[in-house]
Amino acid sequence: MRILVVSWEYPPVVVGGLGRHVHQLSVALAAAGHDVVVLTRRPTGSDAVSHPSTDVVAEGVRVIAAAEDPPAFDFSDDMMAWTLAMGHSMIRAGLRIRSRDGEAWRPDVLHAHDWLVAHPAIALAEFFDVPLVATVHATEAGRHSGWVSGTINRQVHSVEWWLARESDALITCSASMHDEVTRLFGPELAEIHTIHNGIDITTWPYAPRRVGGGPPTLLYAGRLEYEKGVQDLIAALPRIRRTHPGTTLTIAGDGTQEAWLRELTRRHRVSRAVAFAGPVGHDGLITLMQACEAIVLPSRYEPFGIVALEAAATGAPLVASTAGGLGEAVTDGLTGSSFRPGDIAGLATAVRAVLDDPAAAQRRARNARDRLTEEFSWPLIAERTAEVLTGAKRRIRHNLGRPSIVERPLPDRDVEKP
Incomplete structure (x- = not known):
């Protein structure tokens, strides 16, 4: 197949797990013999002078990165305007795609990733008259x-609804996301397929945990946002330290809630026990994962949780909430330890169990790594995705009215104190 992938992030421009997912999937599809072209963008805040559009082949994938246009939009202040401008530049780049020998290049299918590329994806699928898979x-x-x-x-919700309704097939990364998409955007949707995220375990080397040798270290890795539940981990830390004195927590990543989380460490009197490491990069993350007694993923909302797979590959014992896809990626008692989202007491209990019996925690960690090669390999994920892309057929289009959106107040950000 000739596959046109549209994504707002792709290496070297990576914001989060989506960029890593699209990269690995595209490489695996290309390795399987498909002609894959990724349409993406240049870095935020750049322009066509400092960062002109590029067209390169990397790891068997042709990557076309559109330069930002001159008008000044800032993602943090003008997200919707910035997104529309990005979409406009990507549409123009998509219309100019030619084959390497100068002949016309037309995709057989278009694969869009998330709402930020809804406008270019829908426009280009209509222009090329090909199925749109999101x-x-x-x-x-x-x-x-x-x-x-x-x-x-x-x-944002209305754009997500529009992309879902315009798609000829949909893919979600977990059964919980399948149900969520159906509930939010259904019922008149194309078929929804559940395909888990994958991992290349060769890039996440395994190392057994050390036993003893000092106070235990816990690790959180991910974005610093409310839905990630880091506030619950900070609230549980005093309880953990009461039974396991000297326990420290390293927080790797950045996000909009960093200042608030730092204030919470002071409120819970654990600021000296918590280190905010910021973005640490791939190698730095491996080092942290291999050195910790447990990685704790306390998400209140998690479509999948690819960091759980990455941690499992390195041998880090997993302590995770059952939110969304994490409940599918981590099996309590077999591949890790679980607790209910937002349950601070349950979180503390799960961490204590790992620290009390490191040998059992290591057995669960080994089980988790062994499972990766069976269920989450990229060749298998690419094969399943190719089946969806091949089977998608362009549906008859009907005019859509605006969605009816139920409005409720956002939740407050109080956290339980220990």
């Missing part, structure tokens, strides 16, 4: 506990 990696309502009360929340 992978929904998360939803705005899900990130806010089902509530979309703010102006931006409603705008």
